[in-house]
Amino acid sequence: MHPITVTEHLLLHQKKSPMATGQFTSLLNELILSAKVISREVNKAGLGDILGETGEQNASGDTVKRLDEFAHRILVHRMERAGVLCAMASEEQADVIQIPAKFPKGEYILVMDPLDGSSNIEANVSIGTIFSIYRSQAKDLDRDMDLSDLLQKGSEQVAAGYFIYGSSTVMVYTTGRGVHGFTLDPSVGEFLLSFSDVQTPDQGKIYSVNEAYWHYWDGTTQRVVSAFKDPNSDLGRLYSLRYIGSLVADFHRNLLYGGVFMYPTDYRDPKNPKGKLRLLFEAAPLAKIAEEAGGMATDGVNRILDLDPRELHQRTPLFIGSRRDVQKVKDIYEQGS
Numbered sequence: 615m616h617p618i619t620v621t622e623h624l625l626l627h628q629k630k631s632p633m634a635t636g637q638f639t640s641l642l643n644e645l646i647l648s649a650k651v652i653s654r655e656v657n658k659a660g661l662g663d664i665l666g667e668t669g670e671q672n673a674s675g676d677t678v679k680r681l682d683e684f685a686h687r688i689l690v691h692r693m694e695r696a697g698v699l700c701a702m703a704s705e706e707q708a709d710v711i712q713i714p715a716k717f718p719k720g721e722y723i724l725v726m727d728p729l730d731g732s733s734n735i736e737a738n739v740s741i742g743t744i745f746s747i748y749r750s751q752a753k754d755l756d757r758d759m760d761l762s763d764l765l766q767k768g769s770e771q772v773a774a775g776y777f778i779y780g781s782s783t784v785m786v787y788t789t790g791r792g793v794h795g796f797t798l799d800p801s802v803g804e805f806l807l808s809f810s811d812v813q814t815p816d817q818g819k820i821y822s823v824n825e826a827y828w829h830y831w832d833g834t835t836q837r838v839v840s841a842f843k844d845p846n847s848d849l850g851r852l853y854s855l856r857y858i859g860s861l862v863a864d865f866h867r868n869l870l871y872g873g874v875f876m877y878p879t880d881y882r883d884p885k886n887p888k889g890k891l892r893l894l895f896e897a898a899p900l901a902k903i904a905e906e907a908g909g910m911a912t913d914g915v916n917r918i919l920d921l922d923p924r925e926l927h928q929r930t931p932l933f934i935g936s937r938r939d940v941q942k943v944k945d946i947y948e949q950g951s
C-alpha cells in the first residue's frame with residue numbers, strides 16, 4: 615500500500631472538517647518543516663559544536679542546552695512569518711511572544727516546548743518537541759495578545775502533538791479526530807503514516823516515575839506508587855518500572871504499549887511544590903493526545919484538560935496513560951483525601 619504523507623493526511627482531514635481553512639494545514643506544515651530542521655541538528659548533535667550548555671536559564675529556571683535554544687529560534691523564526699498565528703508561547707521564553715507587525719497574522723495561537731528532555735542530549739536519549747494549538751478568542755487579531763489570550767483550558771486545544779527525535783523521528787498529533795503517527799523517511803524527507811488512529815491499551819504493565827523522590831512524596835502519593843508494585847493490588851498484574859527521564863520518550867512508549875506515567879507533587883523544591891512539569895507546555899498537549907487515544911490524564915484529582923491556567927509557566931502534577939491505571943491513581947487520591 616502506498617504510505618501517505620502527513621501533508622496528504624492533513625489535506626484529507628481538511629476536506630472532512632467543514633470549519634477547516636488552509637490556515638490550519640499551513641500551520642502544521644510550517645511546524646513539520648521546523649521539526650525536520652531540528653531533527654537534522656539533533657541527529658548530528660554528537661558531531662557539531664552545538665553541544666554543551668549556554669549557561670543561561672530558561673523561564674522555568676532550567677539550564678538551557680544550545681539545542682534547546684536552537685529549536686526555540688527555528689520555531690519562532692519560521693512560525694512568526696507563517697501568517698497563521700496571532701501569538702506564541704515557548705517554554706524557553708518567560709512572556710507571550712508577539713507576531714511582529716511586519717508579518718501577516720492568523721487566528722491561531724501556538725504553545726510549544728521546543729526541545730523537552732534536552733538534559734539527555736549528550737546521552738543520545740530520545741528527546742522531543744511538544745506543541746499545542748489554540749484558536750484566539752480575540753475580536754481584534756491585530757492588537758498585541760496578552761496572557762488572557764494564552765491562558766486557555768486544555769480542552770480548548772484545536773490540535774496537539776509532539777515530534778520525538780530518537781532511533782527515527784516520529785510525529786504524533788491529534789485534531790480531535792483520533793491520534794495519528796508519522797515516521798520521517800530521511801531518504802525522501804517526508805513524514806509517512808505509520809500509526810493510524812492509535813488506541814492506547816485500557817490497562818498497561820508499565821509504570822513510570824522517578825522513585826528517587828519517595829521520601830519527598832506525601833503518604834497518599836506513596837500509596838499510589840506502591841499500588842503498582844504490590845502483586846496483591848486489584849490491578850491484578852505485575853508491572854515493570856520503565857523511566858527514561860525524557861517525557862516525550864516515556865509518554866510515547868506508554869501510549870503504544872500501555873501504562874501510566876507519573877510526575878507527582880514532591881517537596882524537594884519549596885519553590886515548585888506542584889512538581890516539575892508545566893501545564894500548558896507539557897501536560898495539556900499530552901493529555902489531549904492521551905484522551906483522544908482512549909486514555910486519561912489527571913493531576914491526581916482533576917482532569918488535566920479542565921484545569922484553568924493562572925500563569926503561563928504554571929506547574930502541575932501529572933498522571934497520564936491507560937484508563938484503568940490512571941483511574942487507580944484517582945481512586946487512591948480520592949480515598950486519601
Ligand code: P6P
Nearest residue numbers: 730731732733824859860861862
Ligand atoms: P526528573 C526533562 O528534563 C524533563 O523535563 C522531562 O522530559 C522528564 O520527564 C523530567 O524532566 C524528568 O525529571 O526529576 O525525573 O529528572
